[in-house]
Amino acid sequence: MQALNKWIALTAAAVLVIVAAGWLVLVSPKRSQAATTLEQVAAQRTANAAQQVELEVLKGKAADLPQKRAALDAVAAKIPAGAQLPQLVRALTTAASTSGVDLVSVTPGAPAAAVAQAPVAPAAPAGAGAPGAAAP
Numbered sequence: 001m002q003a004l005n006k007w008i009a010l011t012a013a014a015v016l017v018i019v020a021a022g023w024l025v026l027v028s029p030k031r032s033q034a035a036t037t038l039e040q041v042a043a044q045r046t047a048n049a050a051q052q053v054e055l056e057v058l059k060g061k062a063a064d065l066p067q068k069r070a071a072l073d074a075v076a077a078k079i080p081a082g083a084q085l086p087q088l089v090r091a092l093t094t095a096a097s098t099s100g101v102d103l104v105s106v107t108p109g110a111p112a113a114a115v116a117q118a119p120v121a122p123a124a125p126a127g128a129g130a131p132g133a134a135a136p
Contacts, residue, residue, distance in 0.1 A: 092106060
C-alpha cells in the first residue's frame with residue numbers, strides 16, 4: 001500500500017510540475033501579450049477621444065466658415081487690386097516737396113522691376129581747377 005501511495009504522490013507531483021511548466025511556458029507569455037495589447041487599446045482610445053474633440057472643434061469652425069469668408073471678401077473689396085495712380089501722385093508730390101525736389105511729370109506704365117544704378121560722383125563747381133592744381 002505504501003508503494004501505491006508513493007505512486008499517487010509522485011503522479012500528483014508530476015501533474016503539478018507539468019501544470020506549472022505549462023503555465024510558465026504557454027499561459028504566462030500570452031497574459032503578458034494581452035496586458036500589452038490592453039495598454040495599446042487604452043492609449044488608442046485616448047488618442048481617438050482627442051481626435052474626436054478636434055473633429056468637433058473643426059466642425060464648429062466649418063459652420064462659421066461662410067460668415068468668415070464673407071468678412072474676408074468685405075475686407076478684400078477694400079484693398080485695391082491695382083495701382084492707385086492719384087494716390088501715388090499725391091504721395092510722390094508730398095515726398096518731393098518735403099525733400100526739395102520738383103516733380104515734373106509722372107507717366108503710368110506697366111510695373112517693372114527696379115534696377116540699381118551705380119552712384120554718380122558730384123560734378124566739380126565751375127571755375128575750379130583740376131585736382132591737385134594750385135589756385136592762381
